[in-house]
Amino acid sequence: MxxxxxxxxxxxxxxxxxxxxxxxxxxxxxxxxxxxxxxxxxxxxxxxxxxxxxxxxxxIIRSSYSDEAQDADxxxxxxxxxxxxxxxxxxxxxxxxxxxxxxxxxxxxxxxxxxxxxxxxxxxxxxxxxxxxxxxxxxxxxxxxxxxxxxxxxxxxxxxxxxxxxxxxxxxxxxxxxxxxxxxxxxxxxxxxxxxxxxxxxxxxxxxxxxxxxxxxxxxxxxxxxxxxxxxxxxxxxxxYTWEDATKITAEALAQCLANDYELFANKPEAGIAQNPYALYFITSSNDQRAVDKETIYQLGGQLQVWKNAGLPTNPGMERAGPNPTQELVDSYEMANGELPILGYADANHLQPIINPASGYDPMKPYEGRDPRFYASIYYNGADRNLAGSLIQTYVGGAEGISTTDRRYTRTGYYLRKFNNHRSGASNNSDGAVRLFRLAELYLNFAEAAYQSVGADVKVNDSNLGLSAREALNAIRKRAGMPDLKTGMTKEDFEKRYRNERRIELAFDEHRYFDVRRWKILSTTDKFVTGMRIQKNGESETFTRFKLRDRGSAADKFLLxxxxxxxxxxxxxxxxxxxxxxxxxx
Missing domain, CATH: 1.25.40.390 (Serine Threonine Protein Phosphatase 5, Tetratricopeptide repeat)
Structure with a gap:
């Protein structure tokens, strides 16, 4: 050969x-x-x-090959x-x-x-x-x-x-x-x-x-x-390899890392630098001796140029909008109270969301009161671009408005914010890098194996970890500033919350592409994606969901x-x- x-x-x-x-x-x-x-x-x-x-x-370009993003190209x-x-x-x-x-x-x-x-x-x-x-x-x-x-x-x-x-x-x-x-x-x-x-x-x-x-x-x-x-x-x-095997091995991996100075990045950013610890982590450089970043296990690849290759058209020197977050991804971010805002869709095209009445979600103010990771990961209409009052305009005709013909403008109504430092530009690239392995993934891997093998609320004592699947997710949620998941969920309900948690915590980290394949849900998740078109009339705004064309990349052959x-x-x-x-x- x-x-x-x-x-x-x-x-x-x-x-x-x-x-x-x-x-x-x-x-x-x-x-x-x-x-x-x-x-x-x-x-x-x-x-x-x-x-x-x-x-x-x-x-980050792999996100455009999943339901995380539609690429402007x-x-x-x-x-x-x-x-x-x-x-x-x-x-x-x-x-x-x-x-x-x-x-x-x-x-x-x-x-x-x-x-x-x-x-x-x-x-x-x-x-x-x-x-x-x-x-x-x-x-x-x-x-x-x-x-x-x-x-x-x-x-x-x-x-x-x-x-x-x-x-x-x-x-x-x-x-x-x-x-x-x-x-x-x-x-x-x-x-x-x-x-x-x-x-x-x-x-x-x-x-x-x-x-x-x-x-x-x-x-x-x-x-x-x-x-x-x-x-x-x-x-x-x-x-x-069973889920019991996976529980034992992932428990050991997580326990060993925790015992050897690995921890979720929780440093509070200085004013005007980043919105929260999650946002700061992805614009913080890893270093040889892990003096600041104790979450990264392995960074393979160098610094990104999000400002240039997945940026805002109002950035001087920007070339393309790159992977534009989808409405499905936006819908997956919980409300700050821990409730899912969207429970599903009443139609096959995802244009009629089923709103969770307990969430407090307002379809006329869809970006208010969301998971802090939403604000760290996505530029949306009204987002504070530089944390000093400069607001993003993705509405039709806005400075960063939606387009169907120009690769420099969003296709979905959203832009990528994760990994992007708002101070980055042609003369000062301060953007971050994608980590191949980080501690948050180990928490998630353990949670997936544990809920499958022993249930969501049973503490696993392998390697003296003493952690349940739910507690593992709560550790990640705590870093994000989100409330704990409640006890007593059915396996099916916990699986839904677990997969959603993994989706937003690891957004744009390359995991979603592989996750939907190993879970064998590619044919449903990647069949098409949607966006949000905003019309502005004076002080009022109209939000209209729209469907992009069907994708042929959801066929089974694309599993491999x-x-x-x-x-x-x-x-x-x-x-x-x-x-x-x-x-x-x-």
Missing amino acids: KLHKNIFYSLLLICFSTSCNKQLDLPSDGRISMDQVFSDYNRTRGYLNSCYGHAPAPN DVIDGSQYIMWYGGNITTSTFPMYSPDAGPWVGLYEGIRKCNVFLENIKTATVYVGDEEKAGWVAQAHTLRALYYLQLIKRYGSGPLFDAPLPLDHDFSQDKKSSFSEIVTLILKDCDEALKVPDTRDGFSWAIYDNQFGKMSRAIAYAIKSQAVTYAASPLWSDGT YPIDQIEVNKIFQLTGENWQNPGWLD
Whole structure:
């Protein structure tokens, strides 16, 4: 298969190309044996460093591929969003239009490098202390687990390789491993890493100077938590991993992080900086030693330019409005009293909301009295743009008004605020970054597993956590300034509140795209989305919900990425088996 051969034969060129020669002190032609690499301290560390950087970074644009947002670029002929929403994607064109192209080859390249490192370090003659060497091994195991997790989230399955392939490897014997089989390796890798002592040179909780992005114990626990939560979910559950298993593993992950100085970010912002701690967190930079941000477990990818790529048209230098929050997302934010404002819709097009009379929601003042996370995440008509009285105008004809033809203006009546610092601009980008793993997700993963296995109100004492599913959600709600959920809900009612809580807490963090798939609700959530058109007449305003065109991307084939067709063709030639994912047969 081209993938494996390319990775094997070009490994030295990839790792020891001209750009790496200076760092690794290699000859100009790049020829060097593995024995030579693993006999030298700097070369060995250089090879380990080359194992990093193969996972696709999270980005806010994925929200436009879910029911969180409608992208303003859907007005441009041939744009990736027009093609996606139209469902006009084939196996061959998928990399051109997907949120992160096709990371299949890149992820297997990273897996291959980790395998080579783990195999060669066993007999390496490099002069290094046992503790530091064990720390290197732990990093490689964690990286391999990370790559396999990112792979199966997208593709569902693939060949499982836990050792380097020999030159005479018989590719015709390769098999496509199941989701749960790969999760088993992921958990094993993380457990192997966690056996290494928690020391500076070993596998530490702490992040030291100039180690930003290095694998850590917290990352290993976060990978375990997410992997087992996905494995127990409807799309992937095959009986190998139950919700009881997920409860035990997620409880340990959460308990260990809480015991080692991880906590939900709750710093109060200075006046004029951000509305609340939740808003401040997403414009606060993570740092090596976690002096301020103790919630982030792993930030993969750099600083965003929300002001430019998902901004307001009144920002000088802004280029596009990007992912515009949908009315469905806005409806999901509770009222400040903890009540859901909208209980559902009386019509198939979501134009007639069923208002919860106990909530206090006023359809003529729809943005008043909402969850504080709403104000931190979404620019709406009347939002205080700079926290100094400059109000957003999304009404028809307003400065940030709705448009059906201009990519610089909102398609839905809303703009993205999360990650955006209102002081950002062409000369001063102060926007935030998406976290791949953060502590709030571990609370949510635990809550999901616990309510499924023991109920919402039963305290789970695994790893001495002593927390119920409801209490886990309440911890997140407390940080947001929301009241506790009440006891005694049915499983069905709690599931609705849990999924809603996850939706708003993790909005625009990339999770919604994967959640609706693993829960097998894609066909209903992503069929279409709606927006809000506001007409202003003097001091009065008229609010009209409207439906955007149906999406073809809610079909079942979009539950998974297609495997690169060139790889599928080669496997078919070798084995006669078609590895392509369902529905992606061009």
